[in-house]
Amino acid sequence: MAISNTFTTDRPVRRIHDARLEVPDDPGQVFEELIAGNDRVCQECYRLLRHYERFPWGVGIKHSRILAFVDEVLPDGHRWDLLNREYFESVREPKRLEHAYTEEGKESYCTGCGTMSPYRSPPPRSADRARDVAVQLSVTLHEFGIAHDWVHLAKRVQELKQRPEMAGNDFDCFSQATEEAIDRAGSK
Numbered sequence: 001m002a003i004s005n006t007f008t009t010d011r012p013v014r015r016i017h018d019a020r021l022e023v024p025d026d027p028g029q030v031f032e033e034l035i036a037g038n039d040r041v042c043q044e045c046y047r048l049l050r051h052y053e054r055f056p057w058g059v060g061i062k063h064s065r066i067l068a069f070v071d072e073v074l075p076d077g078h079r080w081d082l083l084n085r086e087y088f089e090s091v092r093e094p095k096r097l098e099h100a101y102t103e104e105g106k107e108s109y110c111t112g113c114g115t116m117s118p119y120r121s122p123p124p125r126s127a128d129r130a131r132d133v134a135v136q137l138s139v140t141l142h143e144f145g146i147a148h149d150w151v152h153l154a155k156r157v158q159e160l161k162q163r164p165e166m167a168g169n170d171f172d173c174f175s176q177a178t179e180e181a182i183d184r185a186g187s188k
């Protein structure tokens with residue numbers, strides 16, 4: 001099976017620091033928490049579109065309500081008190097999310113796959129499409145700094161998608177393949 005040679009582990013991927021990234025200890029939770037449940041990631045192609053940076057507290061307190069790109073967060077265990085609040089700015093990755101003008105007005109699309117609804121999960125993919133998406137998923141995992149066997153990830157997703165009982169469930173295919181790929185990197 002030929003895997004896209006546009007990405008190899010020989011070419012280092014730039015780490016992207018996300019101030020709100022929390023990598024789960026359990027590899028079985030990584031896909032669900034960091035990819036499928038992450039509104040910074042395109043759900044069509046799993047490309048990272050945005051990341052969070054810390055936003056100055058004083059400015060956040062005053063203006064967070066009018067700044068749509070700033071999130072107000074209360075860390076676990078804190079009271080809803082001004083002093084305990086933290087502010088994060090959602091920052092676009094350059095050239096990954098662009099504007100388009102449609103009948104509905106101004107919308108954004110993912111430049112990786114072209115979807116106008118990057119935050120909606122697509123219908124089940126074909127096995128070949130799933131393998132291509134797995135290669136992009138691998139890049140995103142690298143950007144998050146998560147060690148994994150990327151060849152296994154791509155191969156395994158394609159293999160699972162070819163099983164009739166798994167084919168309709170992309171989430172399970174990607175989640176299982178991601179868990180195995182991380183386990184394999186850890187046991188080498």
Ligand SMILES: [Zn+2]
Nearest residue numbers: 042045110113
């Ligand atoms: Zn995309």
